Amino acid sequence: MAAIEILGLEKTYMVGFWRKRPKRALHPLQLKVEEGEIFGFLGPNGAGKTTTLKLLMGLVFPTSGSARILGREWTDPDIKAQIGFLPEQPYFYDYLTAHELLNYYGQLSGVPAKNRKQRIEEVLQLVGLTDVKGVQLRKFSKGMMQRAGIAQAILHDPKVVFLDEPMSGLDPMGRREVRDLMEQLKREGKTVFFSTHILSDAEALCDRVAIIYKGELRGVGAVADLTSSVQGRIEIVWQGTQVPASIKALGAECHVTADTVRAVISETRQDAAIDALRRERLRLISLTPVRTSLEEYFVEKMRKADSTAGGAS
């Protein structure tokens, strides 16, 4: 059974004061996330990531489409007992302490009173919020607030956790801790769906990712599959300091060192480059495919989307 199944969810807002006009925030979205996956939902700011999460949480209503979470309709309020959600840049009742806040959320999520106190201590420990007893949230730093946010999202031991930009506001140490926490959630068999625009986080963590841009899904799959679909590049290293004009003409980026030259060219021009080296009687040292990063894939998708939109207009 899929943990999350998004079946054509679409959102169009009416914008403008006097003359309202429709603005599509999310094109019909089809997406399936399997149980136990860490799934990254990637896109630049304003791409539609938060809109998708708000739709799934029932905070905004779709123009059309539906979704299923753990096999049940996403509008079923009872399914929310099995969902954890961290909003982007979370803000909580700042007159409460972290313990009071978690106790309140525990009550609302139906965490039994006899386990609640112990569970609160456990999650606070887990997110690194110790020594905050009696401190109101208004005195928390941004990073501490983010940690409190993660604590409330996992407090009730949900099966599916939705995190909107969970690394936002955290220092490198905090980001590392959140990454470890997400991996721990996966080990516990939970599904983690998180949105981010920090691609290195997604690359390091995700089983699969989806890329969204201007409200449209641009690609979905395992990171390795996605990056291999991008036209690859090759690094060629040869002996000497000579760079033949025929290699320069292939559009190679060349770096000359003391006794070698390193050139990076498109995979399609690999044979032409080798022929050129042979003609010039230069000794080839190595030929290595350059691994495409998720960032490159991401940028290429954005460019393609922009050029398609430009061409259409």
Add this chain to the structure above:
Amino acid sequence: MNARVGYIAANTFREAVRDRVLYNLIAFAVLLSGAAIFVGQISIEIEKLVVINLGLTAVSLFGVVIAIFIGIGLVSKEIEKRTLYTVLSRPVRRWEFIVGKFFGLSGTLVVNTFCMAVGVFAALLYVSHKFMPADALILVALYFIVLQFLIICALALLFSSFSSPLLAAVFSFSLFVIGSFAEDLRGFAGMAHGITRWLATAAAYLVPNFSAFNVISSVAHEHAVAGQLVLHNTLYALLYAAAALSGAVLIFEHRDLK
């Protein structure tokens, strides 16, 4: 009562109690009661009358200000600060949130009124040195004031569910003022003709009839309050608050939380 409604109400109450503005208003109420004693001392023979009038009016006005001041932000503030996101992403129905907020604010006002009522009775004891059986009528006036608060809370929540805090404050306060003159509006409707009569009658019955709840002057003069009025006002306040609350729920159930 649904447990989640209770938790939301308790949290709303806690927020109000920890809000320093509320403490300031209570302090002002205490100050006003002090002023009542002062006026009472310089008013020969009518000290008690002045203390009851001034004290109960202060209780009513401070309560209305608190009801509107807090009520208008109950929903909009939660949306603006996005605290609502982590509440509604739990097994909480939207109606439970609205009803919980209503009970939380109403509870706050009841406690607040109780504190101010203690101040009024203390002032009364100070000027007349003992309580009389007729003083029990003050409790009826206080009960009516609390009923008024229920209506205002529900109206503030209704306006808060679809407009900005500023507009919600304007709407709520305007309705309170118009509602305080509802009897006059009905009188005017009776004298008008044609479409004006029709419109004035509709307006008179649509706005909350707060003038029926104002028995402060009559209580101060030790005039008994009819049991029928108590029953009528109780039913009226409960039905009016329920209708306003239903409106708030209806709007909020369909609102996108952008």
